[in-house]
Amino acid sequence: MSEEEIILPSIASGVKSLTVNDRPMHEFGYNPSLGPHSNEITESSLNILLNRKTISLTPTSTHSIYDRNILGTKKHELSISSLSFLFGEVVSWSHRSSKGIQDLENRLNGLGYKIGQRTLELVKLRERFKNTKREIRLVEMLQFIHSTLWKALFGESANELERSQDINNEYMITDNCPLMAKFINIPKDYGNLNCSALTAGIIEGALDSAGFYAHVSAHSVPTDYMPQRTVFLIKVEEEVLIREDLRGGPMN
């Protein structure tokens, strides 16, 4: 085996990357630089598999995340103040390290993006018993976000889902009272900053990872009775619309 450092195509980031010299502990664990050879089933690992021996592979093996029930249908209540304080801290932390209003919105959007990627998979998994369908059409995907995903995140579905009348790649989701930004007042000189940029990021992350590439931004559109009313403007990429046209026919 060469001592030179090899390129690890599978590891984009990560706390620690594995090299060809890293042997798995107790023959378990996949090493991308060795490929399937690294976690081959051997005499000793087979023994563990067949006898279901409890084994401590990592310091957290005894209460591993993989043993918990992910399909929990029990609803958990979360205090709104803890959420608001946490979100307030997120905003102020992003604000401190940002260069301007646009930068701050981008940072919040980026934070939401990762949440979106995760929630999408989680919500879809939990929904599997009721509905085994994968979303493959844009409008159905948007409806899924508007109702199911929103319910999972904020307890109720969003208020409206509309398609822009003038521009055919724009869709809008309206929330009359966005939960996250409930207790946030934007100072006058901050222009059109909207802290729901985080929620916009969640939508963008969910859409992107499902293959409906889009850009999502949050805009305040207050009315007399609903001062916090926020519109999430979803600009869908051209290629998605082309695909919709091609595949729009009856499903086989």
Add this chain to the structure above:
Amino acid sequence: MASYYFTIIGTLDRPLYELEFASFKNPTAQGVPGKSQFSASVKEILPFIANSSLDVVEDAQWNSNQFHLGKIDAFFGLQVNGYITQGNIKFLLCYETPTNANLALHAKQDDTTLKQFFNEVNDLYVKCLLNPFYSVNDAITSPDFDLRVKLIVRKYL
């Protein structure tokens, strides 16, 4: 005792996880049960076979609204079975075509067991994804994940 090659492929077409194994049902006397019996020449092209079926997967992805896409490709007697999550992560399973009699019955049983197998791996994958130290498209190097996948393999295949 059929041999299998299972891989999880991310949105950037990189393998996130791979596993070679053999069926735990009806083990033969020779060798370690569970250890794959692919010949050396097949072994080295398995990742290529899996990746070459990605085009078919991506076509089927927008035609079918199922998670389990079923048998999608075949390459010189190696079948490729695919599953895709909502977040565009592909699970592929390559295996040799069974040569024994009552093939139809075998295929029918296979389909349901494969579906259960994929569903359980999907559960595991989402658990892994929810970990803040893991982000989309990173390789899954956790020994705990590996152990659980092997237990699922033992249970179903």
